[in-house]
Amino acid sequence: MKKSLMLYLFLLAILMNIFTYMFYSREVKFEKERYDNTTKKLRDSINLVSIKLAESNYFSLENNENAQNYFDNSASGGKVILYEKLIPAVTEKLLDLNANPKGNPFTGQDKIGPNKFIINKVKILNHRWIIADYSNGELWGEVLLKYFVDDKENITFEVNQTWLYQK
Numbered sequence: 001m002k003k004s005l006m007l008y009l010f011l012l013a014i015l016m017n018i019f020t021y022m023f024y025s026r027e028v029k030f031e032k033e034r035y036d037n038t039t040k041k042l043r044d045s046i047n048l049v050s051i052k053l054a055e056s057n058y059f060s061l062e063n064n065e066n067a068q069n070y071f072d073n074s075a076s077g078g079k080v081i082l083y084e085k086l087i088p089a090v091t092e093k094l095l096d097l098n099a100n101p102k103g104n105p106f107t108g109q110d111k112i113g114p115n116k117f118i119i120n121k122v123k124i125l126n127h128r129w130i131i132a133d134y135s136n137g138e139l140w141g142e143v144l145l146k147y148f149v150d151d152k153e154n155i156t157f158e159v160n161q162t163w164l165y166q167k
Contacts, residue, residue, distance in 0.1 A: 059125045060124065061124045062083070066126075071149070081153060090124060090130070093155050094119060094122055095122065098119060102116060103116030103118060104117060104118050107132075109134070109164060112136060112139065113136070115138065117135065117141075118136070119143075120132075121133040129145070129160075130147055141163050141165055142162070143160075143161070144161045145158065145159060146158040
């Protein structure tokens with residue numbers, strides 16, 4: 001009786017080991033597949049975001065080699081204006097005009113009510129165009145500006161079109 005009990009316990013232990021081994025080996029396989037699927041989804045998401053970012057920056061001075069070459073006047077004995085330095089300079093000059101008590105004159109809007117219109121966000125599209133977002137806290141709009149840089153690196157602006165959205 002004691003021998004058969006030991007035999008049953010021994011067989012039970014072997015079966016438990018087999019089931020435990022199978023469970024953990026399948027769990028490892030399942031976790032590896034889950035990890036691979038998650039990694040693939042994340043890589044696809046990163047690629048998609050990268051493509052969308054590249055498409056959204058298509059119209060920007062940073063990515064437009066023809067517009068960058070516009071500022072290279074070295075062939076005609078002129079001066080080279082680096083676009084890496086030009087972008088922050090143009091943006092800063094435009095945003096500095098927000099300090100005007102009547103508001104930024106390049107929003108194309110006169111002061112409405114107690115708040116003045118100021119430019120919030122600027123995107124330099126190429127060697128000639130800027131698009132900017134402006135508001136007075138209640139009303140929002142967008143403006144398309146022309147900008148010019150002379151040989152002495154003086155920057156001037158000109159309002160081309162402006163749009164004020166309805167409340």
